[in-house]
Amino acid sequence: MTYFLDLISSGLAIGAVYGLIAMSFAIIYKSTGLLNFAQGEMAMIIAYVAWSISVRVEGNPFIVAAGSIGFAILFALIVERIAIRPMMGEPILSQIMVTIGLSVIFRSAVVLILDGLPHNMAVASGNALVDLGGVRLRVAQIAVVGCLFLAILAMWLFFRGSRFGVAMRAVAADEATARLMGVNIGRIQMAAWGAAAVMSGAAGVLFAIAYELSPALFHLGLKAFPAAILGGLDSIIGSAFGGIVIGITENLVGGYISSGLKEIAGFVIIILILMIRPYGLFGQKRIERL
Amino acid sequence: MRSGFFKETIVEHIHLTDSRLQRAWILIGLAVLLTAPLWLNFYGLSLVTLMMITAIGAIGLNILTGWTGLISLGQTAFMVLGAYAYAISTETWGWPPLLGFALAGIVPMLASVLIGIPSLRLTGLYLAITTLASSFIVNHLVLEFDGLTNGSSGIFVNRPVIFGYAFNSDASLFYLVAGFGILAILLSLNLRRSRVGRAFFAIRDNDNAARVMGINLSAWKIYAFMVSSFVVGICGALYGIFLSFVTVDGFPFLLSIEALAILIVGGIGSIAGAVLGAIFLVGLPELLGMVFSFFGPEVQSLLATSAHEVKGVLYGLIIIFFLRLQPHGLMGLWSDLKRAWTIWPLRY
Numbered sequence: 001m002t003y004f005l006d007l008i009s010s011g012l013a014i015g016a017v018y019g020l021i022a023m024s025f026a027i028i029y030k031s032t033g034l035l036n037f038a039q040g041e042m043a044m045i046i047a048y049v050a051w052s053i054s055v056r057v058e059g060n061p062f063i064v065a066a067g068s069i070g071f072a073i074l075f076a077l078i079v080e081r082i083a084i085r086p087m088m089g090e091p092i093l094s095q096i097m098v099t100i101g102l103s104v105i106f107r108s109a110v111v112l113i114l115d116g117l118p119h120n121m122a123v124a125s126g127n128a129l130v131d132l133g134g135v136r137l138r139v140a141q142i143a144v145v146g147c148l149f150l151a152i153l154a155m156w157l158f159f160r161g162s163r164f165g166v167a168m169r170a171v172a173a174d175e176a177t178a179r180l181m182g183v184n185i186g187r188i189q190m191a192a193w194g195a196a197a198v199m200s201g202a203a204g205v206l207f208a209i210a211y212e213l214s215p216a217l218f219h220l221g222l223k224a225f226p227a228a229i230l231g232g233l234d235s236i237i238g239s240a241f242g243g244i245v246i247g248i249t250e251n252l253v254g255g256y257i258s259s260g261l262k263e264i265a266g267f268v269i270i271i272l273i274l275m276i277r278p279y280g281l282f283g284q285k286r287i288e289r290l
Numbered sequence: 291m292r293s294g295f296f297k298e299t300i301v302e303h304i305h306l307t308d309s310r311l312q313r314a315w316i317l318i319g320l321a322v323l324l325t326a327p328l329w330l331n332f333y334g335l336s337l338v339t340l341m342m343i344t345a346i347g348a349i350g351l352n353i354l355t356g357w358t359g360l361i362s363l364g365q366t367a368f369m370v371l372g373a374y375a376y377a378i379s380t381e382t383w384g385w386p387p388l389l390g391f392a393l394a395g396i397v398p399m400l401a402s403v404l405i406g407i408p409s410l411r412l413t414g415l416y417l418a419i420t421t422l423a424s425s426f427i428v429n430h431l432v433l434e435f436d437g438l439t440n441g442s443s444g445i446f447v448n449r450p451v452i453f454g455y456a457f458n459s460d461a462s463l464f465y466l467v468a469g470f471g472i473l474a475i476l477l478s479l480n481l482r483r484s485r486v487g488r489a490f491f492a493i494r495d496n497d498n499a500a501r502v503m504g505i506n507l508s509a510w511k512i513y514a515f516m517v518s519s520f521v522v523g524i525c526g527a528l529y530g531i532f533l534s535f536v537t538v539d540g541f542p543f544l545l546s547i548e549a550l551a552i553l554i555v556g557g558i559g560s561i562a563g564a565v566l567g568a569i570f571l572v573g574l575p576e577l578l579g580m581v582f583s584f585f586g587p588e589v590q591s592l593l594a595t596s597a598h599e600v601k602g603v604l605y606g607l608i609i610i611f612f613l614r615l616q617p618h619g620l621m622g623l624w625s626d627l628k629r630a631w632t633i634w635p636l637r638y
Contacts (some may be wrong), residue, residue: 035415037418094617097554100609101547101613104602105606106598193300225419226423261434263426271427
């Protein structure tokens with residue numbers, strides 16, 4: 001029973017990491033119709049920057065958090081401005097290919113510039129174990145679940161209440177009409193990229209604290225695809241839920257069946273979902289008009 | 291210079307070429323290719339062999355991505371399946387290599403039906419994700435079934451012996467690959483001008499319109515998947531023979547990106563573009579090596595120790611630059627040049 005609870009709780013933690021990255025996919029997809037294949041790589045780069053900061057400030061959590069959030073926003077804006085903005089209005093194949101190109105560049109650049117070795121990242125007491133009624137979790141694992149709920153709440157309030165959030169929803173619903181109403185699409189895209197980078201950056205940094213920092217961190221992005229698709233690519237809160245489902249399923253498969261199957265459990269789920277409900281559990285069914 | 295194209299029958303229209311000049315160029319090109327082992331050194335020969343293998347893979351992907359408009363990130367998966375089908379059938383079971391090649395095409399073809407069926411309802415983004423997922427699933431399956439595939443230690447592949455002739459020397463391997471390359475080009479040229487090719491183009495250009503014209507979308511999409519993965523599987527088998535060793539590590543995911551980059555560099559949908567792109571992308575790291583050697587041994591050793599990463603950055607930059615500045619690729623550049631040459635000194 002403890003084993004089962006352990007699997008569930010650590011699955012929840014890793015699921016929250018996937019959920020945060022899946023939300024990043026969803027927010028960019030919702031506002032611009034583009035899937036950012038480089039999201040996991042961006043999370044990795046932000047985690048590396050956070051690590052470089054943490055080494056210099058002896059793991060002061062506030063400086064690390066402020067530094068990495070600032071970097072995440074700056075990084076996302078630069079990438080969006082240089083690589084993505086000029087591709088607006090191009091065919092979807094070209095846009096996807098640009099993000100795929102970015103992902104290979106980031107992945108290789110980290111290994112070239114830094115190194116390919118795993119590092120331990122120590123920030124405050126992020127590594128410490130906490131006993132929650134028999135289940136032992138690391139502080140960073142609990143923090144990532146907290147972050148996910150915070151992100152869900154923030155997104156919900158943002159899209160319901162704020163002027164900008166309403167504009168974003170308008171762009172998602174009908175880009176041409178939104179433009180006619182005076183919505184600046186460029187700014188919407190910038191905001192989406194910034195928010196996505198902060199969320200996936202938080203996921204990357206907390207994952208690095210709880211487990212380890214290595215160039216293999218970009219795999220989180222690949223693992224988050226099933227989460228986003230399970231929840232529905234256009235549903236931000238659905239993606240978060242999808243992340244948790246995928247994380248727990250993966251851990252249960254790894255714990256009870258085989259560790260090799262754990263790695264591909266998410267991908268098998270994707271293919272099954274796409275066969276049954278291609279628009280995801282919470283996504284909007286697309287009705288095409290001829 | 292002819293002033294226009296005048297065709298009176300459909301047979302004339304679908305001829306591969308009716309220009310004597312073009313035929314002459316093809317003959318010269320073939321002569322250069324077939325005499326290449328006589329004047330190329332060992333290194334150059336293996337580079338050209340690798341270019342041809344890559345070109346076969348790109349031609350295969352072009353059928354799916356360039357013609358039918360289905361984005362695939364599963365190139366690596368089909369190559370792995372082809373390479374393992376060949377290695378297991380010829381090395382473990384002792385089948386003759388020709389049967390091995392047939393199996394190297396058929397296994398990925400069957401797998402592509404499995405991957406293709408869930409993708410029928412999907413377009414663009416989702417298809418890219420399912421094919422990406424499939425490439426990870428295939429890698430893990432290969433590692434899981436280690437009784438058959440030898441797991442992570444891989445299978446050693448001997449050079450094939452076909453009809454009593456052993457393809458042991460590098461020159462003979464070159465001819466084998468060249469033979470397959472010419473076959474792949476002929477196959478796809480003839481596919482392009484047939485009913486099949488026209489159906490693919492129709493699906494790419496407007497799937498609803500194609501459907502109204504009586505094209506069964508599901509059947510033709512699966513068919514595109516099958517033809518494409520057959521060719522890619524053969525490419526995988528040849529790559530395995532070229533490396534003389536088949537492991538999962540020998541087929542990194544970067545190969546899928548490389549194949550898409552080749553199509554973009556060459557010009558999506560064009561066979562000549564796929565070949566040109568392959569030559570460009572395989573040759574580029576060598577060119578880069580020469581440039582690096584000017585900067586001294588330290589920079590050159592960087593290229594040697596982290597070749598995979600340098601290639602990754604290079605492919606990424608090339609994809610982005612071509613999409614931004616020359617979306618029609620090298621073939622687009624070529625037709626621009628031709629146009630400029632014809633109408634010079636006028637601008638249009």
